[in-house]
Amino acid sequence: MREVAVVGVGMHAFGAWKGVPVARLVREAGRKALADAGLSFRDVGEAYVGHMQHPPMKAVLWMKEFGLTGIPITHVEDASATGSVAFREAVRAVAGGFCDVAMAIGVEKFTELTGAQVQRGQRDIEGTILPVAFFAMWAQRRMHDRGTRPEHLARVAAKSWNHGALNPMSHRRPDHTVTPEEVLASKAIADPLTAMMCCPVSDGAACAIVAAREVAERLQPDRPLVTVRASVLRSETYTKGHTFLGAVVGPAQMTADTARAAYEQAGIGPEDLSLVQVHDAFAIEELEYYELLGICRPGEAEGLVESGATALGGRIPFSTDGGLLARGHPGGPTGLAQIWETVHQLRGTAGARQVPNARFGLCHLVGGGSVCCIHVLAREDAHPA
Amino acid sequence: MSDGVPYEDGYFVVPDDPSEPPRLLGTRCRACGEPFYPRRATCARCLSDDVEDVLLGPRGTLYTWTFLHVPGFGEHRTAQQGHAAGQIDLDEGPRVQSVLLGGPTDFRIGMRMEMVLEPVGEDKEGRAILMYRFRPAA
Numbered sequence: 298m299r300e301v302a303v304v305g306v307g308m309h310a311f312g313a314w315k316g317v318p319v320a321r322l323v324r325e326a327g328r329k330a331l332a333d334a335g336l337s338f339r340d341v342g343e344a345y346v347g348h349m350q351h352p353p354m355k356a357v358l359w360m361k362e363f364g365l366t367g368i369p370i371t372h373v374e375d376a377s378a379t380g381s382v383a384f385r386e387a388v389r390a391v392a393g394g395f396c397d398v399a400m401a402i403g404v405e406k407f408t409e410l411t412g413a414q415v416q417r418g419q420r421d422i423e424g425t426i427l428p429v430a431f432f433a434m435w436a437q438r439r440m441h442d443r444g445t446r447p448e449h450l451a452r453v454a455a456k457s458w459n460h461g462a463l464n465p466m467s468h469r470r471p472d473h474t475v476t477p478e479e480v481l482a483s484k485a486i487a488d489p490l491t492a493m494m495c496c497p498v499s500d501g502a503a504c505a506i507v508a509a510r511e512v513a514e515r516l517q518p519d520r521p522l523v524t525v526r527a528s529v530l531r532s533e534t535y536t537k538g539h540t541f542l543g544a545v546v547g548p549a550q551m552t553a554d555t556a557r558a559a560y561e562q563a564g565i566g567p568e569d570l571s572l573v574q575v576h577d578a579f580a581i582e583e584l585e586y587y588e589l590l591g592i593c594r595p596g597e598a599e600g601l602v603e604s605g606a607t608a609l610g611g612r613i614p615f616s617t618d619g620g621l622l623a624r625g626h627p628g629g630p631t632g633l634a635q636i637w638e639t640v641h642q643l644r645g646t647a648g649a650r651q652v653p654n655a656r657f658g659l660c661h662l663v664g665g666g667s668v669c670c671i672h673v674l675a676r677e678d679a680h681p682a
Numbered sequence: 683m684s685d686g687v688p689y690e691d692g693y694f695v696v697p698d699d700p701s702e703p704p705r706l707l708g709t710r711c712r713a714c715g716e717p718f719y720p721r722r723a724t725c726a727r728c729l730s731d732d733v734e735d736v737l738l739g740p741r742g743t744l745y746t747w748t749f750l751h752v753p754g755f756g757e758h759r760t761a762q763q764g765h766a767a768g769q770i771d772l773d774e775g776p777r778v779q780s781v782l783l784g785g786p787t788d789f790r791i792g793m794r795m796e797m798v799l800e801p802v803g804e805d806k807e808g809r810a811i812l813m814y815r816f817r818p819a820a
Contacts, residue, residue, distance in 0.1 A: 426779060430767045433748035441746075441791045487748045487767075488786065535726045538745070540769060542720060543779035 298392045301525045302513035303674065304506050305334025306637040311468040311501035311625035313408045319351065323404050324362040326502035326630070330400070331363075334506040335516055338363040341506070342396025347373045347383035347403035348629035350410055359404065377576060378530075378664030379403060380503060380632030385528045385670060387507050397509050403630035404502040428665070429495055431545040432579035433487035439581065440489065447489040449599045450580040451477035454494045454622055456608045457577060461619025463609075463649040466634065468499045468625030494580035499625030503633035505640070523643045526563035526657070527673035531555045532666075546667035552589040555669040559659070560591070563673040567591035570613060571655040572642055574635040576662045577620040583607075586661060587615070609650060617642060617650050632670065635660040643676040686810040689802060693720050694814050695737065696799060704799050704814060708738040708776060719776040740797035741819060742770040745777060749786040770795050770816050783817040794819040 307329025309322045331338060341363075346356035356372035373383040380403035387399035439445045458475040461467035475493070483493040513522060531554055533539070533547035540547075560566055567590060575590070577583040587598040592613055606612040618624045618638035621631060639658035641647040647655075660672045688696050695705045708719040713730035719738055724731050747768035766782035766789060782789065783800065796819040799812040 426767045426781070427750065427752070429752075430748050430750050431779075433750075434746040434767070434769060437748055438746040438791065485751045487750045487752070490748075537775070538771070538777045539726070540777045540779050541718065541722075541726075 299394060300510035301388050301391045301507050302510050303523045303525065303636065303640050304398075304508045304513045304516055305330040305332070305336065305504075306506075306640045307331070307333055307504045308466045308630070308634060308637050309502040310466045311499045311627060311630075311634065313468075313498070314406065314500040315408060317500070319355070319404055319406055320359045320362050322406070322500065322502035323359040323402060326404070326504040327363055327400065327402050330402075330504035330506050334508075336398060336506060339366055340398050341366075341368060341400045342398050343368055343387070343390045344370045344400040344402065345373050345383040345386040345390075346370060347379035347401070347632070348405050349374055349376060349379055350405065350407070350628065375530075375668050375670070376664035376666055377578065377626065377628065378632060378662040378668050378670045379629050380634070380636075381660065381662045381670035381672065382530060382632070382664070382668070384505055384507075384632060384636055384672065385530055387505070388525050388528045391507050391509055397512050399507050400504065401507070401633060402502065402504040403628075403633045405627035405629035406500040407498045407627050408500050426543050427487070428545045429487045429490060429579060432581055433490045435549075435585065436489050436579075436581035439585070443596055443599065445584070445599055447481060448477055449584060449602055450489065450494050451480035451491075452602045453577070453580040453583050453607075454480045456602070457580075457583070457616045457620040457622040458493065460609060460617055460650065461623025464618045464624055464638075466501075466637070467619040467623050468497050468501070469619065469623040490579055490581070494622070496578045496621040496626040499627040501625060501627045501630050501634070503630035503637055505633050505636045521644045522677040523640050524675050524677055525672060526565070526675045527559040527671065529555050529559040529562060529672075530668060530670045531558065532668050544667075545665045546663045549585055549589055551667065551669045552586060552661065552663065553591075555671045556590045556661070559671040559673055563657070563675070565657055565673065570657050570659050572614045572617050572639070572652045572658050574616060574618070574620065574638060574658070574660045577616050577622050578626055580622065583615055583620070590659065590661065609652070614652055617647070617652060632660065632662050635662070636672070636674070639674050643674055686799065686801065686812040687805055689811055689813040696812055703740040704797055705737040706739045706772070706778065706797070706814070708736045708774070709733045710736045717775045719772070719778055736774070738772050738774045738776060742772040742778075742795050742816070744789060744791055744793045744795050745769040745771050746791060747782060747789045749789075768795075768816065780814065780816045783815050788818060796820065
């Protein structure tokens with residue numbers, strides 16, 4: 298297996314882009330990533346396109362925006378983890394020696410989905426319960442087991458909204474400092490989750506270009522080298538309490554299992570991380586992932602958020618770009634937006650969001666069904682070129 | 683109740699005698715003993731194909747719940763502005779997710795629950811289409 302580096306990232310800002318053609322979102326994210334890499338589309342050996350809800354064939358048709366070069370193009374879908382899984386496929390194509398440069402691109406327009414499209418393939422017997430209800434049930438159970446209070450969830454959400462304000466790619470960019478009180482006072486959605494503890498409905502696109510390490514070193518001798526130290530995808534292992542009908546994701550153990558495998562592959566532990574991106578579609582999730590990713594011990598997540606450790610300026614900032622809660626969660630591109638943010642942090646180009654001297658970044662998404670995908674990216678200090 | 687039809691075949695039994703409780707259609711693995719809902723042909727735990735049909739419910743314990751203040755979705759949109767949803771650990775083992783009958787203050791984790799059938803529409807012959815729900819046990 299060859300070492301793989303991320304040589305280019307690009308995004309079309311997340312938001313509600315009514316009337317903007319999907320192909321234009323794809324083009325903007327992809328062209329920005331190619332420009333960032335200093336490459337032409339002719340250099341790309343293979344492309345993986347992630348989307349969740351658009352019709353068949355669309356992935357290949359959108360890619361014509363870049364020119365028709367005959368390369369293999371594959372549509373990838375793993376629900377919320379779609380963008381992460383597209384990235385993983387590009388990494389594997391390069392690591393396996395099938396090509397030297399690969400593109401992973403994700404796109405989605407959720408704001409134009411009709412109810413009928415959302416329900417496609419869903420039956421009442423399993424589809425009556427919304428994702429927000431599923432994760433609200435996580436929160437109720439944790440409140441019962443750990444004494445978590447809605448204030449803890451509000452602190453997680455306020456932190457991420459305020460991170461979003463610093464990110465030009467973020468869907469939600471509040472013009473004032475969001476407080477936990479404001480989050481708690483927003484509309485009740487599913488007890489104890491309020492509207493500001495839930496991700497918005499977003500559109501957007503994001504792209505990453507990966508290359509063999511030696512190609513990256515030749516291409517970008519003056520730039521900090523960002524490598525992919527771990528790329529792990531898991532599905533569920535059967536455990537008691539597994540709910541086959543209606544559940545969005547399986548038992549939380551899946552994240553812990555995936556994280557363990559990712560740390561082993563990367564040769565680091567959670568204490569080595571500089572920053573973390575997670576599937577924080579709902580505030581309770583980020584609280585759970587503090588523990589499941591090994592950032593703190595079980596039962597310590599509430600204290601961790603109270604201490605401010607997971608905000609920018611804290612010990613281990615989470616969702617530095619606003620996370621799914623603020624930056625947005627259009628589905629297809631979400632995992633690639635995490636890569637975009639982590640690469641900028643590791644290069645030292647994250648502007649007002651910069652985590653000082655960031656060395657290792659972890660990106661985590663779960664996808665309904667369910668799967669968990671984790672990547673660990675590293676800034677390689679010893680740059681041989 | 684006896685002239686009602688299930689919302690979808692293969693998931694639960696509508697009893698002929700309305701005084702009898704509804705049951706869920708489950709599977710038990712003969713090789714390792716693990717019970718499942720809904721029915722399946724291969725054990726998810728030990729991968730054996732040696733499985734048997736069993737009836738599950740109607741009673742269990744509330745593992746978690748929430749109250750939604752937004753309309754539900756699905757073919758039969760929940761008419762009222764808000765409904766409860768929960769996960770119930772059936773006495774036989776499997777955890778099931780279901781709409782709950784009750785208001786925002788009617789539930790607490792660990793309480794005993796029972797399954798009932800609720801009409802969600804009518805078929806072409808005018809028979810009630812029934813779906814299972816859970817509510818606090820009487």
